[in-house]
Amino acid sequence: MVSTDKNHSSVVMFIFLGFSDYPELQVPLFLLFFTIYAVTVVGNLGMIVIIRINPKLHTPMYFFLSHLSFVDFCYSTIVTPKLLENLVAEDRSISIKGCISQFSNGVTCVVTETVLLAVMAYDCFVAVCYPLLYTVSMSPKLCSLLVTMAYSWGIVSSIVFTYSLLILSFCETKIINNFVCEYSVILSASCSDKHFSELIRSIFANLSAFCTLIIILASYLFISITILKMHSASGRYKAFSTCASHLTAVTIFYGTILFLYCIPNSKNSWLVVKVGSIFYTVVIPMLNPLIYILFPFLVVTLSVSSTI
Template identity: 50%
Template sequence: MAKERNNTTVTKFILLGFSDFPKLKIVLFTVFLGTYLLTVAWNLSLIILIRMDSYLHTPMYFFLSNLSFIDFCYVTSTTPKMLSDFFQKPKFISFMGCAMQYFFFSSLGLTECCLLAAMAYDRYAAICNPLLYTTIMSPTLCEQMVVGAYITGIFGSLIQLCALLQLDFCGPNIINHFFCDLPQLLVLSCSETFFLQLIKFVIAVIFGVTSVIIIMISYSYIVATILKISSLEGRSKAFNTCASHLISVTFFFGSGLFVHMHPSADNSLSYDKMAAVFYTVVIPMLNPLIYSLRNKEIKDALMRYKNKRVFSHCHS
């Protein structure tokens, strides 16, 4: 049953952000600003390093550079607005601005789901079919997988955006969050939201569950192959090529499931915000570190770049 409407139409929303912690405003702003700057620096640096170093022109690093690009855009879709809101009172955002923020945020999240699944398939091909790896993971296939991830992510989010724009908002207009997420908007709508909730559920199943299934199937074959390797060194090397990806998958899907798959309650809103901070701010910062610190090829590329700069400086 649709909620009772009044004659007012909401054109702006107020984002409460982290107003629950007024005494920590400066501390939180400093932490989030530092995290955002580190995230931008690390992800862009990883993209540049992969593009510059010919040794890293492989499918694995092609996917990784795209993951870094998505993480850079992902954190930028929410964090700058959140940072500016620390010093705004009240923290207004227009209805269309709110809808577009959710569209970009959702598109990037859905794209990352697909990309993480593609990266799992890449690891499967590398470990289970090493002799055919370059044939299976051809440059054309890699490009098609990445383009497909972007297109399907945008399309999935566009469907939700079109349904969202059909809703009426009559008040209240207060969002108890630091960005415009769909669950908070659905609560504020005075229209019937069942259709959009159904769309949201179907897209979550198509992108989230399907991606997880692909990842689980890929790793079941990978584990079976690793167990057949006789040498301990060989097993360790094969496992290390997958460990970084597994950590990223666990963080990304784990935090997302916590927020979107449990019933919301007033006393859980603070926990939801903290979980949202984790997958919107912290994970994009951690991903380049996870892949760099555990990766010898990235370390070697950094050393080559450093030696090249030293040589160029000495030569000049």
């Protein structure tokens, strides 16, 4: 369990720096992030309600999309309220248990979303490559099983990551030059041996990323081959419209993660890291509903204009 050094009399805390270096931007940023959060809540919950009440949307694609919207709503709710509080409050501290709790809940959402994106890539693969067998292949039972698998792996990963932190002892207050609790920051505040925790993090993080990326890349490889073999322009447009929204969401999601990992660890890069983290944790949950609403409309518009 989480413990502090016996010789250390004070309670271990984390202090968010956030955007405190720019005091003149605190109010504008609060209004901006509050607006983004409001759009995120309305967009994702609205998407779920529309999908549930409209029988025409009771398809595997929209079934998965409703769960993606739910995960995005949860993830945004885990991160954004604390971010808004830190923009207006004098006290930006959070306890070690609170920080681990935020991280744990965030891991559940992020890992679940990566698996859902892989499942949705497989759904696109079946829809484009085997359209005649789509209804049989993507049965309601299979769809429910795939979603259950996504949530289960997210929860298991969260438990493993959290356990790897709870076995550590912490003995110093740590300043976080960000607005969200991250694994590396929590780990750096530990005064016990970290090798086992780092090994667990490396295995599970790489396993999740590798497996989901393989499924996504393999699905789109076969989709691309199938589309190139189509002789009909309308058939290509239809196949593209099936995948365009999901491909855009995947590109933004993984592109942002890769961007953050590629940033060199230097003082000058911290602002870029914060902006990238904002985009990853706050903006992307807002973008997904917009992507799935706007892209089908744009594809249909382009299809109609090309036939005129």
